[in-house]
Amino acid sequence: xxxxxxxxxxxxxxxxxxxxxxxxxxxxxxxxxxxxxxxxxxxxxxxxxxxxxxxxxxxxxxxxxxxxxxxxxxxxxxxxxxxxxxxxxxxxxxxxxxxxxxxxxxxxxxxxxxxxxxxxxxxxxxxxxxxxxxxxxxxxxxxxxxxxxxxxxxxxxxxxxxxxxxxxxxxxxxxxxxxxxxxxxxxxxxxxxxxxxxxxxxxxxxxxxxxxxxxxxxxxxxxxxxxxxxxxxxxxxxxxxxxxxxxxxxxxxxxxxxxxxxxxxxxxxxxxxxxxxxxxxxxxxxxxxxxxxxxxxxxxxxxxxxxxxxxxxxxxxxxxxxxxxxxxxxxxxxxxxxxxxxxxxxxxxxxxxxxxxxxxxxxxxxxxxxxxxxxxxxxxxxxxxxxxxxx
Amino acid sequence: xxxxxxxxxxxxxxxxxxxxxxxxxxxxxxxxxxxxxxxxxxxxxxxxxxxxxxxxxxxxxxxxxxxxxxxxxxxxxxxxxxxxxxxxxxxxxxxxxxxxxxxxxxxxxxxxxxxxxxxxxxxxxxxxxxxxxxxxxxxxxxxxxxxxxxxxxxxxxxxxxxxxxxxxxxxxxxxxxxxxxxxxxxxxxxxxxxxxxxxxxxxxxxxxxxxxxxxxxxxxxxxxxxxxxxxxxxxxxxxxxxxxxxxxxxxxxxxxxxxxxxxxxxxxxxxxxxxxxxxxxxxxxxxxxxxxxxxxxxxxxxxxxxxxxxxxxxxxxxxxxxxxxxxxx
Numbered sequence: 001x002x003x004x005x006x007x008x009x010x011x012x013x014x015x016x017x018x019x020x021x022x023x024x025x026x027x028x029x030x031x032x033x034x035x036x037x038x039x040x041x042x043x044x045x046x047x048x049x050x051x052x053x054x055x056x057x058x059x060x061x062x063x064x065x066x067x068x069x070x071x072x073x074x075x076x077x078x079x080x081x082x083x084x085x086x087x088x089x090x091x092x093x094x095x096x097x098x099x100x101x102x103x104x105x106x107x108x109x110x111x112x113x114x115x116x117x118x119x120x121x122x123x124x125x126x127x128x129x130x131x132x133x134x135x136x137x138x139x140x141x142x143x144x145x146x147x148x149x150x151x152x153x154x155x156x157x158x159x160x161x162x163x164x165x166x167x168x169x170x171x172x173x174x175x176x177x178x179x180x181x182x183x184x185x186x187x188x189x190x191x192x193x194x195x196x197x198x199x200x201x202x203x204x205x206x207x208x209x210x211x212x213x214x215x216x217x218x219x220x221x222x223x224x225x226x227x228x229x230x231x232x233x234x235x236x237x238x239x240x241x242x243x244x245x246x247x248x249x250x251x252x253x254x255x256x257x258x259x260x261x262x263x264x265x266x267x268x269x270x271x272x273x274x275x276x277x278x279x280x281x282x283x284x285x286x287x288x289x290x291x292x293x294x295x296x297x298x299x300x301x302x303x304x305x306x307x308x309x310x311x312x313x314x315x316x317x318x319x320x321x322x323x324x325x326x327x328x329x330x331x332x333x334x335x336x337x338x339x340x341x342x343x344x345x346x347x348x349x350x351x352x353x354x355x356x357x358x359x360x361x362x363x364x365x366x367x368x369x370x371x372x373x374x375x376x377x378x379x380x381x382x383x384x385x386x387x388x389x390x391x
Numbered sequence: 392x393x394x395x396x397x398x399x400x401x402x403x404x405x406x407x408x409x410x411x412x413x414x415x416x417x418x419x420x421x422x423x424x425x426x427x428x429x430x431x432x433x434x435x436x437x438x439x440x441x442x443x444x445x446x447x448x449x450x451x452x453x454x455x456x457x458x459x460x461x462x463x464x465x466x467x468x469x470x471x472x473x474x475x476x477x478x479x480x481x482x483x484x485x486x487x488x489x490x491x492x493x494x495x496x497x498x499x500x501x502x503x504x505x506x507x508x509x510x511x512x513x514x515x516x517x518x519x520x521x522x523x524x525x526x527x528x529x530x531x532x533x534x535x536x537x538x539x540x541x542x543x544x545x546x547x548x549x550x551x552x553x554x555x556x557x558x559x560x561x562x563x564x565x566x567x568x569x570x571x572x573x574x575x576x577x578x579x580x581x582x583x584x585x586x587x588x589x590x591x592x593x594x595x596x597x598x599x600x601x602x603x604x605x606x607x608x609x610x611x612x613x614x615x616x617x618x619x620x621x622x623x624x625x626x627x628x629x630x631x632x633x634x635x636x637x638x639x640x641x642x643x644x645x646x647x648x649x650x651x652x653x654x655x656x657x658x659x660x661x662x663x664x665x666x667x668x669x670x671x672x673x674x675x676x677x678x679x680x681x682x683x684x685x686x687x688x689x690x691x692x693x694x695x696x697x698x699x700x701x702x703x704x705x706x707x708x709x710x711x712x713x714x715x716x717x718x719x720x
Binding site: 009118 | 425428429430431534535538542604605607608615616680681682683684685686687688689690
């Protein structure tokens, strides 16, 4: 018999379903993936190093460009880390607004995940339905910050501007619409579809132990049955006062990841509802003239505010010497920032732990021995954002 | 004799033009219908309601640079699209669009030929089409193309069998392989009623044969980029697309003939009935595309060999009983 050789297929970085610029070197035996080697770094911009040359305020817009599907979550993680370094208190209105907006961001992120996952396994229409609802959320963000994707709305000490007029009504309308759309549009066309079930059930299983060993987080870990969510285990922003559940899966397959994300959207909606009900009035930015920008009105009329404004914009502020780590639960899992301060106006070292990067390590474990079709579904369910993986 | 030749040439030109015209507008219809199903308008820039879009697409494809990859096996690479297109056009010859009508005092059939082995001819010719696809995949010297070509050949061979078995039921009931005779046999009741089971098997297998969703694995864009025509550009790419959409018309025409009573129907002229039924089948295929995701390769094979093939054989065994019930025997 003639000797057979496995085929090496280079999938990506330009490939329709590698979600950006992920490159996979596949060793194929027919259609079966024998060996999988992810190759990353095509979107590397050296953000961590850039952080060492920017003042603390100047770095916030760069966090938008990491996990660009959920930029507000990145804003929040970074701002909270700096606040922790400064030992700063955030006014209650800002705190509730942050919860409200990041939960909306979570829904938007999961919606885009659902749509692209559908595209990956060939269900085209779902994508447009998901985009329609995501659009509503992006419109809200646009009303808040003027931007839709790289929102850059949170500031050290609070939020950049007060929530716009009519924001509450928009959110309430959305809360009314989404569950119905999820039930009638997404679940009926997707979840109840026989082909979707056979494409996703029992595919890409990873055991609880492996998931924990690899350091997975977010929906990926919860789908394996580990009820670990930083909002519960290590609450921030007052999450301990909100009532919500942590959905978990049973088998840890692609379908469980879908179910977990769907339930998470419903839970996020619950949190948004509660946040909206308790949204207090008052200041939206901490009253600390050395750190937070004064209102424009004051800058125009008061000498002191003008000086503060000038100082913050031109050279920032000097936090105390020390190092600090803070992590939050983004739509993809644990996003943590680690900052070492030498007392100057720029971080001595800034590093972050992107959830997608860690989650991506499980890819080979899940996909080796499976078919190409499965691999696509697994990458889709992994939900990697390459901006965050490569940094 | 001259009269016969003249009539044939005129028919050839008219039917070919009509099919090509329908085909180009089916591409627009597909995009429009998909658009409306997916809450977006679809093409609407070129001409009113996007009506000139197919022409713009045609011009664009015609003017594109024709790229042949350096490593490709050139002769095969060039021949492959033609091998996919020619059988597709050839099958149209026996699709009966309408009955015999009188034009200028002469009887004219609104079809090219009524072969006494019409169905057999369609199967024989359309099977050749798969060579174009396999050779395209092989000649491109690209791994995605190769995988796409392999998938296509495996898929088409698997589903051809159940397709062939599914129509045996129809042949048993009509007692003929001729397309026209089959339509005439459906004057009482359309075969979709007694042969419902066979119809479902046939249309499923036909969609697999056409590489339509949910069986679009050979060109599954999220997996194989564009499958067997990844490396093709310009008119060669267009020829694959032409073949694909002409095949859609042919298959819809066959479905109409075999199961939906062909041109028969009340009030409206027969030709119009045929077109309406044909477009309804095309619409059904587009609708399915908007609704369901893609199967996995092994699931596709399982469905073909373990479900459709046994089911089509059972259908053959059931047909005599059905014929007895409906009074054909």
